[in-house]
Amino acid sequence: MNKKAMKCSELSILAANLPDVASRPQEEQQLILEAAGEQIKILRSIIKGGEQKKNNANSAIVELAIDATAEEFKSARIRQAVRRGADVYLPSWSAMSQALPSSFLRTALFSCATNVTSENERVLAGDSTLLVANKVIASFSSVSLVLSGNELCQFDRQVYAACLDYYRDFPLATSDCKQYQETNFYEFSRRMGNQYSKNLHKSIQASLLRLRSVELRIKYKRANLEALKLMTVYFEDDSEGGDFKASDRISICITNEIAELFGVGDWTAVEMPVVKLKGLAAWVAHFYASHSESRELSIETLYKLSGYQSKFSNFKASLKQVLEKLADESIPAHTRVSSYVFSEDDKKITVKLSPWKK
Structure with a gap:
C-alpha cells in the first residue's frame, strides 16, 4: 500500500466516527471534522490524477503540472x-537530426517533383495564380489531407524541418500571442546543413513563402485539424524582394x-545526412523512416504518394536505383535499406530497413 493509500485508510477510520461526532468532546469533534475534510481532499486528488492519466493516454500532448521537475519534463x-x-x-x-510529423x-x-522550385521567381514576385484550393493530397491509408495554398516539394520539407528545429528548445506560439523565433539567412542556411549563397537565399525565401501560404485539413488518428497553418514568417522590413544579404532577418x-x-x-526524427537528400531518394528515405516494420506495398501506391513527376512506366527503375543508393554504407543505419524484394508480378515491393526486426 502506498503512502497516500495508507493515509487515506487512517483518515477513513477517523471519518467513520462522524455519525456520533456530536456526542464527543469538542476537541475530538474538531479532530474528526478536520480528518473528514482531509480525506475529501485526498480522494479528489486521486480522482483528478486518474482522470489526468486517462486524458494523457488519449491525447497527442501529454499534460504536466506547472511544477513538474526538469527530469519529468525531459x-x-x-x-x-x-x-x-x-x-x-x-x-x-x-541536434544531429530534424523531425516532422509522420x-x-x-x-x-x-x-x-522538381517543377515546384522552378517557379521560385514567380513565388518571390507574389504570383497568386500558383495557389491551389482544396487539393486532395495523395495519402497513406491512415491519413486524410487537403491543401490550400502553394504546392510543396522536398526542398520545402527541408526548410520546414529547419523551422521546427528552432522550437526544439522553446515553446510553440499560441494562436493569440505570436512568439517569433528570430534568425537570419546565413544562420538558417547553416541550420539546414548548407553553406550560404545568394541562390540558396532566394530558394529559402521562396520556400518560406510557399509554406506560409499553406493551410491544411488533416485527419490522422486522434487529430482532426480543420485549418492548420504550417507557419507564419516575416522578413526584414517586411520586404520580399530586392537585394539579398546573408544578414537579412527572418521571423518565424x-x-x-x-x-x-x-x-x-x-513523429519521425531523421539524421541530417538523410534530411539533406533530394528528390525521390529523400521521399523514399523519409517515408520508410516513418514506419517501424516492413510491409508489402503496391508500386502504384508509392508512385502516387511520392508525387513522382515522370510516367509510371519509369517509376520502378527509379525506385530501384534509389533503394540501391539508400542501401549504401554512407546512409545512417536508422534509415539504411537492408533489403527489398519485388513480388512475382512486379506490382508490389517489400522494403526492410536495417533497424527493423521484421
Whole structure:
C-alpha cells in the first residue's frame, strides 16, 4: 500500500466516527471534522490524477503540472509533445537530426517533383495564380489531407524541418500571442546543413513563402485539424524582394496546433545526412523512416504518394536505383535499406530497413 493509500485508510477510520461526532468532546469533534475534510481532499486528488492519466493516454500532448521537475519534463518529451502550464513543447530530438510529423511523410505533401522550385521567381514576385484550393493530397491509408495554398516539394520539407528545429528548445506560439523565433539567412542556411549563397537565399525565401501560404485539413488518428497553418514568417522590413544579404532577418512563428501531430509514435526524427537528400531518394528515405516494420506495398501506391513527376512506366527503375543508393554504407543505419524484394508480378515491393526486426 502506498503512502497516500495508507493515509487515506487512517483518515477513513477517523471519518467513520462522524455519525456520533456530536456526542464527543469538542476537541475530538474538531479532530474528526478536520480528518473528514482531509480525506475529501485526498480522494479528489486521486480522482483528478486518474482522470489526468486517462486524458494523457488519449491525447497527442501529454499534460504536466506547472511544477513538474526538469527530469519529468525531459522524460515526457522523449516520446511526444508536452504541455506544461500554458506552454506547449514539441518532443525533443538530437541536434544531429530534424523531425516532422509522420503523417506528412506518408503523403505527397512534400512531393519529389522538381517543377515546384522552378517557379521560385514567380513565388518571390507574389504570383497568386500558383495557389491551389482544396487539393486532395495523395495519402497513406491512415491519413486524410487537403491543401490550400502553394504546392510543396522536398526542398520545402527541408526548410520546414529547419523551422521546427528552432522550437526544439522553446515553446510553440499560441494562436493569440505570436512568439517569433528570430534568425537570419546565413544562420538558417547553416541550420539546414548548407553553406550560404545568394541562390540558396532566394530558394529559402521562396520556400518560406510557399509554406506560409499553406493551410491544411488533416485527419490522422486522434487529430482532426480543420485549418492548420504550417507557419507564419516575416522578413526584414517586411520586404520580399530586392537585394539579398546573408544578414537579412527572418521571423518565424509556428503555433501549438502543430503539436497535435506529435503524439506517441506519430513523429519521425531523421539524421541530417538523410534530411539533406533530394528528390525521390529523400521521399523514399523519409517515408520508410516513418514506419517501424516492413510491409508489402503496391508500386502504384508509392508512385502516387511520392508525387513522382515522370510516367509510371519509369517509376520502378527509379525506385530501384534509389533503394540501391539508400542501401549504401554512407546512409545512417536508422534509415539504411537492408533489403527489398519485388513480388512475382512486379506490382508490389517489400522494403526492410536495417533497424527493423521484421
